[in-house]
Amino acid sequence: MADRTWDVIILGGGTMGTAAAWALSLRGASVLVLEQFGHIHTMGSHGGGTRIFRHAYAEGPEYVPLMFRADDLWCSLENQLGTSILHRVGILEMDAPGYDHAKRARASAERNGVEFEWIDAAEIRKRWSAFNPPDGWEGGYSPIAGFLDVEAGLSGLLAVARRGDVTLHADEPVVSWESTTGGVQVRTAKGAYSGGKLIVTAGPWAGDVLSDLGLPLEVVRKDNFWIDVDQPALFQPGVFPVFATASDIGEVYGFPIFRRPGIKMAEHRGGETTTPQTIDRLAKDEEAQSCVDLAAVAMNGASRRVINGVICMYTRTPDDHFIVDRHPAKPNVVLAAGFSGHGFKFTPAIGEQLANLALDQDAEPFSIFRIDRFG
Numbered sequence: 186m187a188d189r190t191w192d193v194i195i196l197g198g199g200t201m202g203t204a205a206a207w208a209l210s211l212r213g214a215s216v217l218v219l220e221q222f223g224h225i226h227t228m229g230s231h232g233g234g235t236r237i238f239r240h241a242y243a244e245g246p247e248y249v250p251l252m253f254r255a256d257d258l259w260c261s262l263e264n265q266l267g268t269s270i271l272h273r274v275g276i277l278e279m280d281a282p283g284y285d286h287a288k289r290a291r292a293s294a295e296r297n298g299v300e301f302e303w304i305d306a307a308e309i310r311k312r313w314s315a316f317n318p319p320d321g322w323e324g325g326y327s328p329i330a331g332f333l334d335v336e337a338g339l340s341g342l343l344a345v346a347r348r349g350d351v352t353l354h355a356d357e358p359v360v361s362w363e364s365t366t367g368g369v370q371v372r373t374a375k376g377a378y379s380g381g382k383l384i385v386t387a388g389p390w391a392g393d394v395l396s397d398l399g400l401p402l403e404v405v406r407k408d409n410f411w412i413d414v415d416q417p418a419l420f421q422p423g424v425f426p427v428f429a430t431a432s433d434i435g436e437v438y439g440f441p442i443f444r445r446p447g448i449k450m451a452e453h454r455g456g457e458t459t460t461p462q463t464i465d466r467l468a469k470d471e472e473a474q475s476c477v478d479l480a481a482v483a484m485n486g487a488s489r490r491v492i493n494g495v496i497c498m499y500t501r502t503p504d505d506h507f508i509v510d511r512h513p514a515k516p517n518v519v520l521a522a523g524f525s526g527h528g529f530k531f532t533p534a535i536g537e538q539l540a541n542l543a544l545d546q547d548a549e550p551f552s553i554f555r556i557d558r559f560g
């Protein structure tokens with residue numbers, strides 16, 4: 186049986202589990218993180234190397250303060266570690282005629298005082314040689330947005346967490362957990378562990394780990410592709426921003442060249458419903474069609490050659506809002522799930538919320554993140 190009792194045990198040391206460990210460590214808690222794979226991997230929701238960070242957020246007003254908090258926290262982590270995590274290369278959001286994704290971002294930017302310059306297709310072509318949108322397309326440019334380096338972010342959070350009393354057991358899947366009035370018991374094939382609180386941050390596995398709750402979660406198969414470019418100089422961070430588009434082709438977005446050849450592109454919409462156990466993990470070149478089509482319609486110098494692809498999973502809720510709450514029947518269990526393909530930017534701010542929910546009896550979840558909204 187366990188030889189010590191941890192203040193908090195975290196089930197799942199991926200994105201949000203790492204952030205929770207970091208936030209708990211800053212508050213002086215003892216923490217055991219149990220992760221079924223290595224720390225940082227491509228089997229769940231954080232694979233693919235980079236994530237967009239943008240401030241003109243149309244998904245709901247509640248996200249705006251959370252995003253500014255996350256921006257501050259990412260920056261202070263960078264300063265503390267002397268490393269780069271948030272690359273502020275700017276974002277260009279473009280709408281084809283009849284689409285309003287960028288327009289909704291512009292409305293959010295206006296409400297929240299975020300710099301977001303509205304420009305037409307001719308101006309876009311003039312400013313960036315790599316973009317060639319047809320006449321009629323319009324877009325907004327926000328210079329303070331950019332992308333997060335996933336590996337630098339998560340390994341940075343863990344490095345700071347480990348300065349406190351935080352232990353990570355990698356390659357140790359949790360096979361069962363229970364909550365009693367006195368605390369929580371967690372079992373793996375290697376041992377049994379006792380804690381005061383349990384935080385479940387199991388990503389696409391959350392539905393299985395929390396099967397008692399019957400959460401309305403849908404796991405969706407998503408792919409990221411690296412597309413070869415003929416003139417790499419046009420696609421470097423600094424001269425080429427992150428971009429997001431809405432058009433007949435889909436909601437295709439992409440990144441400058443970073444750490445490996447080619448520009449990473451993906452389609453936000455669609456994807457097959459799947460499970461982490463049965464998902465087809467092989468990315469096929471023909472699945473890159475919308476990325477290649479977008480490059481043909483709106484870019485200069487991007488080829489049709491797919492260099493590589495990585496499969497990843499969204500875990501969607503019916504309203505695409507997150508779940509960050511206490512277990513309704515087990516108050517010593519806190520959970521974060523259903524990040525619906527847009528959670529990474531908020532990571533350290535979600536870590537703080539999880540630490541508060543676990544350590545402070547009076548802490549309340551954000552209303553849009555509550556479980557009881559599902560009835």
Ligand SMILES: Cc1cc2nc3c(=O)[nH]c(=O)nc-3n(C[C@H](O)[C@H](O)[C@H](O)COP(=O)(O)OP(=O)(O)OC[C@H]3O[C@@H](n4cnc5c(N)ncnc54)[C@H](O)[C@@H]3O)c2cc1C
Nearest residue numbers: 197199200201221229230237359388497524527528529530
């Ligand atoms: C293709 C793609 C693109 C995205 N783009 C963006 C973007 O541009 N901007 C943005 O903000 N967000 C983006 N996201 C979303 C973001 O990456 C996710 O919201 C976030 O990574 C979810 O974190 P998580 O902790 O829930 O899941 P994960 O990071 O997958 O962590 C869950 C962890 O739990 C572990 N686990 C599960 N079960 C067990 C068990 N029984 N025992 C031990 N460990 C277990 C898993 O191994 C995993 O490590 C994107 C996601 C995808 C898939």
